[in-house]
Amino acid sequence: MRTGVPTSWRERLFGTPVTAVVTLLLAAAIAWIATPIIRWALIDATWNGQTRNDCTGTGACWVFVKARFGQFMYGFYPIEERWRPNLAGLAFLLGGGAVVFAPQRLRLRLGLAALVILPLLGVWLLGGGYGLRAIETREWGGLMLTVFISIYASLIAIPLGILLALGRQSELKVIRLIAVLFIEFWRGVPIIAVIFLASLLLPLIMPTGIGVDRLARAVIGLGFCIAAYMAEAVRGGLQALPKGQREAATALGLTYWKATSFIILPQALRISLPAITNEFIALVKNTTLVLVVSILDLLGIAQASLADPNWVGMNMEAYVFSGGIYWLICFALSRWSRSLETKRGR
């Protein structure tokens, strides 16, 4: 295996006769495959128009995506109320930014406040009530729902995952056993089955008469499942810390919880942040599974739009657009996670 990277492009592509032949063959194959795709997506595509009748080109008809853009983003959320999810998103961005850029001494308090206020604010803005028009979760959908499920499921998964990871490292046998059983159970079963399970069992185990919202069931199910994976991510960070850290904290007279929250977790979480981000990417990808309980996130809306009699035969356009958005989100997150890793490695 060569480790040195050849410097010039000519050497990279045509360094030896074998390289040159393979490069040329592969380039021909790429051109052969990519040309029809590019023709379909760009050159022969239709860009302007309003209805299916405007799709006259032989390529893709992006008019379909344009006409449905609102639905891809918000699902069936009432058009005149779409400022609410926008505002909620902005609030999360600003709140998150404020915590990250706050001075060190305020950060913990601000972070905890944001953790309590923002989720409540988000649910209120989206769901309504208390002065806002109530909008049932049935009407939520699209990219907005993908983001909502990802954030709220990780609000369950990350704290629970940290507790489970601590439990797994605990010296108390019963606590360790409970944590291990919980983690291995949720890691051992398919997420699709967990979503079915949550939607069937949660209403069953609640007192008669108390319903659990359909979307809330899916979020809770996903949250529990991802918590087990998060726990393993956090465990990596905990195990990377030298034992002396806790011993020193105990020697200074800190109690278990003080040592954990001021000495152990700040260091462990920093180490496991790339792993936590990777689990978050997996969560974003797994939100698509709510489709099986008829909740329409971005992929669900794309899938549902195929059944529209006014837009027959738009399968590829719908898939390319929705797949592209997922790819952008996950690719950006994975790049960020990798940059965190290299930063730590230096």
Add this chain to the structure above:
Amino acid sequence: MTARTFSLLSEPVIVSKALAFINDKRVRDWFYQAALLIGLAALLIYFIRNASQNMVQAGIASGFDFLWRTSGIEVPFVITNYTQSDNILSLFWAGVANTLLVTVIALVLSTLLGFLIGIARLSSIWLVQAMAGAYVEFVRNIPLLFFVLFWYFGVIAALPAPRESLSVFGVAFLNNRGLTIPLPDAGANFRYAFIAIAVSCLLHWLFLRWARRRKEATGRDAPVLRIGLLLLVLVPVLALAWATLATRWDIPVLRGFNYRGGFVVIPEFVALLAALVTYTAGFIAEIVRGGIQSVPHGQIEASAALGLRPGPTLRLVTIPQALRVMTPPMTNQYLNVLKNSSFGAAIAYPDVVSLFMGSALNNTGQAIEIIAMTLAVYLVIGLAVSAFMNWYNARIALVTR
């Protein structure tokens, strides 16, 4: 419990018995654990009570009697002997068999494709490396469900009708109703072939043991590679070739609008398999690359300095060390394939989740029993595989002092 004395101060101070008791670490630990257990048990009892009340109200039966009722559910794709008039337990096994079928085939194919792409990522030819990298980055950042739906509604649905099927060497035919493959008329010859293969694997294992003992005793090498090729490649290939040629095949023929004869692999299976293989290969490629890169370059230089050729270096130095790094993540990935096979439920591939947790649950309403049985399938297989891989991992692990 006796009162304790603290001799940190100049004179020992006797603290009161009660205070000493609640400050004792063992007592406290015991108390916390008991409190947690009691809390969890109380929560569990509360849930169970609610559930039984709700079930009584909704008129849902409990217990496992429903398993012996006639199922009446038609399954479009079975590899067991299940028919509609069998009981629900047979339906369960039909689902488990379908889950295992797609999992095993996806495992083999995605391992092959993953190794190919992983090695391509380390190629010295830049364009090969870049293409493999692009594939990995593309596949890993898109949800698996997207691939499942894409293959099913985007690709398979767009295939030509049976009349214009894509022919695979004139014996198998791919169209929008699935893949029609030839089926042997009788399985006897294949049974003999599989027995022959099993015997030859056993012989190979015995031979390896004998070769290792002899090497330890006398230091002489046995022709391990040649015998291995003979027993593990030549014998199976010959046996299967003989069985294929000696058996009469039912080759599908186009009659009217569809194919007659052979075995129809439903489009759901083809789409799920294609999605699982393309997706998982991206993850396996990364594991393979990581494993090979984890072998320090000094190891390869050292073996070259000892006079080993590139071939033996790869076989004796690089691969054994790379395998050691690759085993745990590969186990995880294999278990993921098992769990991910349940994505078939989204396109109604009749696996255990969609047959049992879907159809059977709709018919009987016995959610708790059915969910428990379905999850048990995954947990039992997962535990068995983990146990085996732990054993294997311990065998190949680096023995250090």
